[in-house]
Amino acid sequence: TRSTRPQRLLHAVQKNATRGDPRSVINAIDQFCRHKEWAMNVGDEKGCILDSVVSEVNPSTVLELGTYCGYSTVRIARLLPPGAKFITLEFNPKVAKIARQVIAWAGLEDKIQLVEGASGDLIPKMKEQFGVETFDLVFLDHWKDRYLPDTKLMEECGLLKKGSILLADNVICPGTPDYLEYIRNSPRYKSQYFKSHLEYTKVEDGLEKSVFLG
Numbered sequence: 001t002r003s004t005r006p007q008r009l010l011h012a013v014q015k016n017a018t019r020g021d022p023r024s025v026i027n028a029i030d031q032f033c034r035h036k037e038w039a040m041n042v043g044d045e046k047g048c049i050l051d052s053v054v055s056e057v058n059p060s061t062v063l064e065l066g067t068y069c070g071y072s073t074v075r076i077a078r079l080l081p082p083g084a085k086f087i088t089l090e091f092n093p094k095v096a097k098i099a100r101q102v103i104a105w106a107g108l109e110d111k112i113q114l115v116e117g118a119s120g121d122l123i124p125k126m127k128e129q130f131g132v133e134t135f136d137l138v139f140l141d142h143w144k145d146r147y148l149p150d151t152k153l154m155e156e157c158g159l160l161k162k163g164s165i166l167l168a169d170n171v172i173c174p175g176t177p178d179y180l181e182y183i184r185n186s187p188r189y190k191s192q193y194f195k196s197h198l199e200y201t202k203v204e205d206g207l208e209k210s211v212f213l214g
Ligand SMILES: CCNc1ncnc2c1ncn2[C@@H]1O[C@H](/C=C/CNC(=O)c2cc(-c3ccc(F)cc3)cc(O)c2O)[C@@H](O)[C@H]1O
Pocket: 040, 041, 042, 065, 066, 067, 068, 069, 089, 090, 091, 092, 095, 117, 118, 119, 120, 141, 142, 143, 144, 146, 169, 170, 173, 174, 198, 199
């Protein structure tokens, strides 16, 4: 049977990237998606904005919603200080299996805890099961209609503290209208839009960075 897109992406990494070199894994995926087969990674243009936010926040605790093939996971993990706690959630076991191999190829498996399951089920367990108090940074990149409910759930579970940063991909394309409306009008957040483009295309997209005010 025909391979899946995540499998073909993994093979491109194993063929073109150097083991233990995160930058080469990132480049191999970007080359593959730009020249061979598009895939829904945050990509290199928005990826640079992600890098700058991660470097600025210098987080001790990070949560990523929607690992997919692990592209943004590798981008984030390579910039984290030693001892940082990085949890990424992926509910498709087949995709999680690919992401683990991409992360391993980059040599970053010790910095990343990939947990298989749905964010709605796992967020309420963060404190008891994963020993997390609050997250300094959350990267939202899963189903777009889940950004808002999961943000409210993180608030309810006390996982955000004053200064916590939410960074949301795809707020224009495919778009997350209910999330944007909430986060931009809530007195509990200060938001900033970073205009960019949909990965590997000229279509407008962007990242919304929101600071939780407590
Ligand atoms: C049920 C919600 N909770 C979840 N918990 C854990 N993992 C989840 C969850 N949802 C989805 N996932 C996983 O995250 C990934 C899904 C990401 C969804 N992303 C998109 O739809 C997306 C889509 C596009 C896009 C843009 C333009 C197009 F024409 C076509 C596609 C671009 C992007 O950058 C995207 O992020 C999958 O691996 C899925 O298994």
